[in-house]
Amino acid sequence: MSTPNVAANSGISAAAIERPADYRRVYVWELPVRAYHWINAITLVALCVTGYLIGAPIRAFYAAEAYQQYWFGWVRFIHFLCAYVYVFNFLARLYWGFVGNKYARWSAFFPLKKSQRQEIVDVIKADVLETKLHGPISTGHNALAGLIYFFTFLAFVFQTVTGFALYSSMSNSWMPRMFVWIVPLMGGDAGVRFWHHLFLWFFVSFIVVHVYLAFYHDYIEGRGTISSIVGGWKFEREKSDK
Ligand code: HEM
Ligand code: HEM
Incomplete structure (x- = not known):
């Protein structure tokens, strides 16, 4: 990776890269968010393969x-086991959205401020057209990532509902039984199965794009995006207050 490339993509001048810059270390992803992330990643991949x-x-x-x-x-058996782990892990993340730090809270998922909407445009340009990033980018989820995660969470709910609806015809346990009414609503077992299967491809697409973008942003932002989801820390320039 050559210096001019980083400069071209990140908007940081080559001279600035060679000069030492002041960064502060920020604890962004708390342990419950990181644990959620990796349990979710492992179970979701297992659910996709077994599904x-x-x-x-x-x-x-x-x-x-x-x-x-x-x-x-x-x-x-692996599909059902992972399904339970995945659902309770997701419920824990929903709770953490109310009590976690400012980067984990629900407010971080919605672009309510004008600057966040501007950031969405900026990130789309950087990700799709590979232009350089203009403004400072959020330390937690960028505004576009936050919004996409919110829609992904809705897909998690949908897949949980259709999954337990399918399970209700093969289990007498209280949890699947709660979803038995979904089956006639979706046109019977075949209808539920159709939607449950279709969403598999949403998750497969999400995972491919997400992993690519995580690495791409690690590269263009140059402040530890990948290591942050392991250790929790990111870096931001001293003057940035986002
Ligand atoms: C979240 C990610 C999930 C993915 C990607 C996924 C994917 C799939 C796929 C592709 C199938 C096969 C459908 C077909 O017949 O074509 C399936 C079956 C099934 N899934 Fe899921 N699933 C997920 C979560 C869940 C959850 C949370 C449950 C809840 C218990 C669940 C329960 C079931 C059941 C009961 C079947 C039918 C099994 C059978 O007929 O042998 N799934 N899943
Ligand atoms: C394979 C399945 C994966 C799934 C389903 C997944 C899903 C997610 C979700 C839902 C979030 C939001 C976390 C939250 O706020 O609770 C997230 C964040 C993140 N993920 Fe993943 N992830 C996966 C794999 C990976 C991998 C392999 C990496 C990189 C090594 C990665 C890097 C990140 C990073 C850096 C963030 C936080 C930065 C951001 O906001 O974009 N993920 N992921």
């Missing part, structure tokens, strides 16, 4: 007669 296999079982895995093996049972 895909439930929808399109691979014939080659059947080495013998169906009654002689249990691999599909394991796939379904």
Whole structure:
């Protein structure tokens, strides 16, 4: 990575990069947010893989007669186990939106200020057209990322509702039973299954774009985006007050 490239993308002049700059270390992502993030990432990937296999079982895995093996049972077991972990982890994150620090709170997800809406335009230009960032960028989620996470959270709710609705026909436990009324509302089991399957592709697309953008912003902002979701700390220029 050459210095002129960083300068071109981040809007920091090459001279400024070579000169030492004053940065302060800011504790952005608290432990509950980071724990939520990685539990969510692991379970969501497992749900996508096992969900895909439930929808399109691979014939080659059947080495013998169906009654002689249990691999599909394991796939379904992992799907249901991850589903419960994922849902309770998500509920914990919803709660943390009320009690966490200013970067984790619900207010960080909505672009209510004019400067945040400007930031959305700026970030779209930087991400899609690869122009340089103009204004200072938020230390927590940038305004566009926050809004997208909010819509992703809505998709999490939708997938949970359709998942438990499907589960209600195969379990007598109280949690799936709470969603039994969803099934006729969505045109029966086939309707629920259709939507539950369709959203798989939303999550797959989200994960690909999200991981790419996390690394891209680490590169153009140059202040520890990737390490922040592991250790919690980011860096910001002394004068920035965003
Ligand atoms: C959040 C991410 C999730 C993804 C990406 C996902 C994906 C999928 C997919 C693609 C299928 C196969 C649908 C088909 O037949 O074509 C499936 C089945 C299923 N999922 Fe999910 N799912 C998720 C979460 C959940 C949750 C939270 C539950 C709640 C218990 C759940 C319960 C089920 C059930 C019961 C089935 C049907 C299993 C069967 O018929 O053998 N899923 N899932
Ligand atoms: C694979 C599945 C993944 C999913 C579903 C996912 C989902 C999310 C969500 C929902 C948030 C918002 C966190 C919150 O406010 O609670 C987030 C933030 C973040 N994620 Fe991921 N993530 C995944 C993987 C990754 C990976 C592999 C990396 C990079 C190594 C990464 C880097 C980040 C960073 C740096 C943030 C915070 C910065 C920002 O606001 O954009 N994520 N992720």
